[in-house]
Amino acid sequence: MFKKYLSYIIEHKINVFVQGRKLDLGIWQLLIHDLSKLSRYEFKQYKKKFFGKDCGQCIYNDINKYGDGSCSKNLKVDNFDAAECVSFILNKKHTVELNFNLAWLHHQHNNKHHWQYWIQIKKNSVVAYEMPEKYALEMIADWNAMSYKFQDKNNILKSTATWYQEHSDIILHKNTRKYIELKLGI
Numbered sequence: 001m002f003k004k005y006l007s008y009i010i011e012h013k014i015n016v017f018v019q020g021r022k023l024d025l026g027i028w029q030l031l032i033h034d035l036s037k038l039s040r041y042e043f044k045q046y047k048k049k050f051f052g053k054d055c056g057q058c059i060y061n062d063i064n065k066y067g068d069g070s071c072s073k074n075l076k077v078d079n080f081d082a083a084e085c086v087s088f089i090l091n092k093k094h095t096v097e098l099n100f101n102l103a104w105l106h107h108q109h110n111n112k113h114h115w116q117y118w119i120q121i122k123k124n125s126v127v128a129y130e131m132p133e134k135y136a137l138e139m140i141a142d143w144n145a146m147s148y149k150f151q152d153k154n155n156i157l158k159s160t161a162t163w164y165q166e167h168s169d170i171i172l173h174k175n176t177r178k179y180i181e182l183k184l185g186i
Helices: 002-022 027-031 043-051 082-110 133-150 156-166 174-184
Strands: 119-121 126-128
Touching: 002 027, 002 043, 002 133, 027 133, 043 082, 133 156, 133 174, 156 174
Parallel strands: none
Antiparallel strands: 119 126
């Protein structure tokens, strides 16, 4: 599980580096991209969320595109208690989800290439601040890297633009939005 997640991080960093260089981002900025994912606040929680193991003998086993879904609770087939397995999974999933959400919040608030870093929640509103160009470009490089990994390797920009348009909940300053959409060809 450790090696799988670490190699996923390395692959992502390489993909972001390649995409970021296409956008003329600096080498240092790309080398330090997502370093917080290696921190004690994020690594374990991300690893469990994306490469964790559930009870493999249970019909409620959740195999996602990152993990292998093998059993982390040693239940014997002749001793198999479905209720115990369901209870175990629901408790574990709740804890894993909560810890991941806290790690994701930490990641967003410690990495300037995330749009969430640039918003402030006030009493009755959300204020979006303008992202400096280098972080807006790093965000695009990050999105492009994910498009390369999970979408169409031959049409990265189109895949990223489609993903962006499907995520209308992204809160950006009007100038940042114009810049992003210009860069994405929207």
